[in-house]
Amino acid sequence: MTAILDVNDLTISYGDGAPALEAVSLSLGRGEVLAVVGESGSGKTTLARAVLGLLPGSASIAAGRIRFEELDLLASDQRQWRALRGRRLAYIPQDPATSLNPTRRVGAQVAETLIAHGLTDRRTAGRAAVKALQNAGLRDPERAARAWPHELSGGMRQRALIAGAFVGDPGLIIADEPTSALDTTVQRRVLDHLGGLVRERGTSMLLITHDLGVALERADRVAVMRRGHLIDVFAPDDLGVSELDPYVTELLDAVPSLAKAVHVEKIDRDPVLAVRGLVTRYRGGVTAVDGASFDVSRGMTTALVGESGSGKTTIARTVLGLIPASEGTIRFEGTDIDSLRGEERRQLRRRVQLVQQNPHSTFDPRIPIRRALAEPLKVFGLGTRQERQRRVDQLLDQVALARSLGDRLPHELSGGQLQRAAIARALALRPEVVVCDEPVSALDVSVQAQILRLLRELQDELGLTYLFITHDLGVVGEIAHDVVVLAAGRVVEHGPLASVFGTPQHEVTRELLAAAPGAPSARSLRDRPFGKEPA
Incomplete structure (x- = not known):
């Protein structure tokens, strides 16, 4: 399979801390769906931002290369990035509630890519946006195009983001937790439709997710990351056949399933x-x-x-x-x-x-944290100050938190x-x-x-x-x-x-x-190809 994206020995750090990514190498084939999974802090979002050229100013790339088609992304200037984003390389963000501009109608936001890249003029951009919303599965695309973002449900807003990503007919789409905020049935419908668009157009997709059940059902291959390192890459069809890294086995065992x-x-x-x-x-x-x-x-x-x-x-x-x-x-x-x-x-x-x-x-x-745990006891007048602190210690023990963590502020905890x-x-x-x-x-x-x-x-x-x-x-x-x-x-x-x-x-x-993702079991082989309706 010809690769559309190659990441080689990529190392990225923020400030003086440990690398967020360290010597990560992976490739994505044309028409392939590659899911990148891992816990918070594993580096999956840093990888996505690096491919999109959207790393914050605090990030430094110590080593590596990212090649998209024939272009060296790390050597690209702003002019090249403007020509690339939305046209050949598109992005579906996680939260549609914060990703759509609340002061602009949905159709105008979908059409923005077409106008910016000169793919159509302003007169015909509206019709093209309605067509894109229809392709994304919205039942009344004309109404959706006229609507403000707050007038659409979460699933409809996510479909609008999908429409905006596909409207420029890109070769690669990066989807960052595209359905994590949606209910299970809405998630399935959106993922099914997204998968259909990927197959129809031969688009490649890098799917960033923490939901291993979704990754197993929806991707051709799964890349597992941990603490900035690429741990393993495997195909869901190989489960039970190929030997996996022990950490991957732990994640598979942890996936909730009926x-x-x-x-x-x-x-x-x-x-x-x-x-x-x-x-x-x-x-x-x-x-x-x-x-x-x-x-x-x-x-x-x-x-x-x-x-x-x-x-x-x-x-x-x-x-x-x-x-x-x-x-x-x-x-x-x-x-x-x-x-x-x-x-x-x-x-x-x-x-x-x-x-x-x-x-x-x-x-x-x-x-x-310690003071926050003692607050309900104080409000109800229970115990002396010393007795309340002993109760806080007991509570920390009950939930298996080190007592020393009680002295930290909330943002200092995972x-x-x-x-x-x-x-x-x-x-x-x-x-x-x-x-x-x-x-x-x-x-x-x-x-x-x-x-x-x-x-x-x-x-x-x-x-x-x-x-x-x-x-x-x-x-x-x-x-x-x-x-x-x-x-x-x-x-x-x-x-x-x-x-x-x-x-x-x-x-x-x-x-x-x-x-339900992973039914009957997240460790079983996926029941259907990406986007195919269940029998």
Whole structure:
């Protein structure tokens, strides 16, 4: 296979620190999809930025070469880069919410590449943009072209970015976590369509991702990076045939999968939370939750699953007492939480706690971790100062964080360490129920596995009850006992994990299961070529 991209012995550093990339060499063939996977800090984004010529000023290239077609990218000047980007080399960024200009209509942004490279004039650029949006899978491309970015859903915005990348008909596309912010079913649709465009046009793609399940299903080859080094390169079809680096095997074992469900069904279901006929409306009459009913059993994990807008987070906020129910009831230990006032409602917050999705937004960046963990104890007047510090030490031990880390500021901890600290703070008041709102979705696969293991161990040790919100069914398979499937604010199916996912009755459940990356197992051979609809 003829290479369109060659990276040879590339070494890049930031300041005086250890190299972010060290002697990395890989090639990408014409028409090939190469996935680059690795944990945070592995160097995969630095590699992508180097190929795009978008390294920050603090980066220095100590050695190596990057050749795209016949062009030496590291020797290119700004004029050459302007002619290259968007036309022959295109980019799909991670977050469409921040990548699209909120002050310009979507069609104008898609057409920008065509105008900048003289591929069309301004009179015909609009029609070309609509065609590109249609090719990217938008059902009403004319409306999407006229829309402002905030008027489109996350999946539609991501398709707009794909349209902008393909509109110049480039030879190579670099996709940096192109669907990590999307729900599983939307992710599948976007990746399927992206794969179709790649195959149709013979475009090469460098897919940057931390999701090894996606990489195994969608790429021709997978390159695994760790701490700036290229560890291994393999084809998914060779799994079980070729010998892999031990670190790659660890990553494969850490990928959450429904086939790796570890929980044994529990027979004794004692409801600690009972949700009945819950309706939650927002200002303007928008109904976010419409008649939801289910139980959360003591000492078990109940997962709420569904696409964005299905009502998962609204239910969680209502359970936490952060927003009122419009109709229906939520009973905690038999008491309607909407009837609680004053001190009774305050005490409810001791018994029902929250672990949020993004640990970086959970903590005040100016306050050391130890002080943040002690704060709930101080607010509720629990213990002396010395007793609170002993409790903080106990919490750090429980979540397997070194006590010395308690003296650090939040930004001095890794994402996994900070999420452990967030769990510790949720446990500070010894709650009975913990609401976990996408607690591992922002974490790398190996760190994700560690946090899930920690949550299971804490549940067994402390008898905790979890209401677990996620769009990742692989995660559900590893932690949940019961599942509640939501669509458009309604409960469409609920019951024990084995029953709901083993014999799904509703089309929404079947669609979610079909879209789960790595199903039936992330370690199995991929079920279909990139972009092909499942049978």
